[in-house]
Every structure is written in C-alpha cells, then in structure tokens.
Amino acid sequence: MNCDGFYERITDHQEGVLSTDDCSAIEAHLKHCQECNGLRSDLEALAKLCREAKEKAEMPPAVRARIESLLQQES
Amino acid sequence: MSTPPPVESVARQALSQALIQHGDRLYSLALRVTRDPDMAADAVQEAFATALQRAADFRGDSAAGTWLHRIVYTKSIDLLRRRGRDAVLPEEDVSGIASEDDRPSRGAAWARPPDEILYGRETRAALAKAMEALTPLQRVVFEMRDVEERATDEVAEILGLPAGTVRVHLHRARLRLRAQLGTHFRGMS
Numbered sequence: 001m002n003c004d005g006f007y008e009r010i011t012d013h014q015e016g017v018l019s020t021d022d023c024s025a026i027e028a029h030l031k032h033c034q035e036c037n038g039l040r041s042d043l044e045a046l047a048k049l050c051r052e053a054k055e056k057a058e059m060p061p062a063v064r065a066r067i068e069s070l071l072q073q074e075s
Numbered sequence: 076m077s078t079p080p081p082v083e084s085v086a087r088q089a090l091s092q093a094l095i096q097h098g099d100r101l102y103s104l105a106l107r108v109t110r111d112p113d114m115a116a117d118a119v120q121e122a123f124a125t126a127l128q129r130a131a132d133f134r135g136d137s138a139a140g141t142w143l144h145r146i147v148y149t150k151s152i153d154l155l156r157r158r159g160r161d162a163v164l165p166e167e168d169v170s171g172i173a174s175e176d177d178r179p180s181r182g183a184a185w186a187r188p189p190d191e192i193l194y195g196r197e198t199r200a201a202l203a204k205a206m207e208a209l210t211p212l213q214r215v216v217f218e219m220r221d222v223e224e225r226a227t228d229e230v231a232e233i234l235g236l237p238a239g240t241v242r243v244h245l246h247r248a249r250l251r252l253r254a255q256l257g258t259h260f261r262g263m264s
Contacts, residue, residue, distance in 0.1 A: 010246075011242055011246035015227060017242070042257075043249050046256065047221040047249075049198070050217075050221060050252075054218075054222055056099070056103075057099065057102055057103035057106050058099050058102070059102035060102075060116065064098060066120055067119070068091070070120070070127070071090050071094070
C-alpha cells in the first residue's frame, strides 16, 4: 500500500467495507506514513467540526402552516 | 363491523404526524440541497402534496420518514434543475474515486488552531463557503452521513442510490472540504 492507495481507500476503510487484507495493508502503511496519518486525523476533525458548527434548521412557521392546511383539506 | 377509514384519510393523519416528527429535518434536507430558503420551502410543500397524491404508497410505519426524505430530496433536485441552479457544479460520474482537483491537498495536513479559533465565526464562514464548493449530492451525502451520523444504507435508501455510490460521493465530499478548509486553516497558522 502506498499513499495513492491509501488516499483512494480511506473512506472505504472508515466505512468498514474493505477486505481484511486491504485493512491490514492500510494499518501497516499508517505505521510509517506521517502524511497519511495527517489526512486521517484531518478527516476526523472535519466531521467533528461540522457536527459542532451545525446550526439547527427549523421549518418556518408559515411553511408548516401551509402544509397543515394542505393536509386538512378534503379532496 | 365498522367500515375502515379511507386510505386518504389515514394518509392525511399519518402525514400530519410526520410533519410534527420530521418537519424540521425535511426542511433542513431541502435547504442543504438548494441552499435557498424559498426553494427549500417550495420543495417541502410540493413533497407533502405529492405524498398526499400517492397516499396508497404510504405505509405509515417507521419507514415513512425515509420515504418523505426521499420525496423531499427529489423535489429539491427537480426545483434546482427547473431553475437552472444545478449548472454551477455538475455531478461527477462515479467511475473514478477521486477527481484531480482534490488531489493537491493530499500532502498538506491542517495546522491545529486553538479551539476558540476552530469553532469561531471565521471558521463557520469558511465552512459555509466550503460547503458551497460541493455538488448538491456531495453536500447532502456528507451532511447526512458525517454530520447527522445516519447509516450509509439509510442515506442510500433516501437518495435511491447504491451504498457504494454513496461512499464515492462521501469520499469526494470529505476530500474537497478538507482541501477548501485547509486553505483557511493554513492561513491562520
């Protein structure tokens, strides 16, 4: 496994869909590659950052009211 | 024996319940796809109207939320297309994992700013700008999977895509966001 291989497979690795052999190759690569460890930790930080920065979107009351009205209409 | 209520009546009740239970998340989904509050409102309203027309398909069980999410997603994409907004960033094909514009970021790890900077206003603005660089599908896949932490299979079901395709878009979204935000963080270090 080289850096290109890691770069292409990191999401599949995190998603748990790689073969045992591929997982072993990735773990072996990470033991000596600082650059790919940086990529992995950046992606973990990215997800955490996005979760913590997310602002809750609420349906505007006027939109909710229009849908409620639609659902109350008899055909 | 009493006559069972007509299908449409059952659907109206179930959709009213779904509006209470899933309304904010459905609107949030439409907003993520369209990035436009007015269009998001239209998408959600059209989705409920369509759901009502397809009352016979409504199962009223735990899958109802997924079904409605899928209709909202489809309506949002339809609206973007009708209004010509999807021409900004065409969806990539899924034959290759990485597109060339993501690759230059590979070697440059983020600097690690202090948390107060990391979660500050500037970073929020940079994050919003980075999200704009994603295609609508990348954006919605990333947010459902990594932000809302839904299972990949559920995202695939909502979007009507194979799980493998969802993973391809997730991969591209993550790498593109990292590249976009890397510029921001390196500028702060």
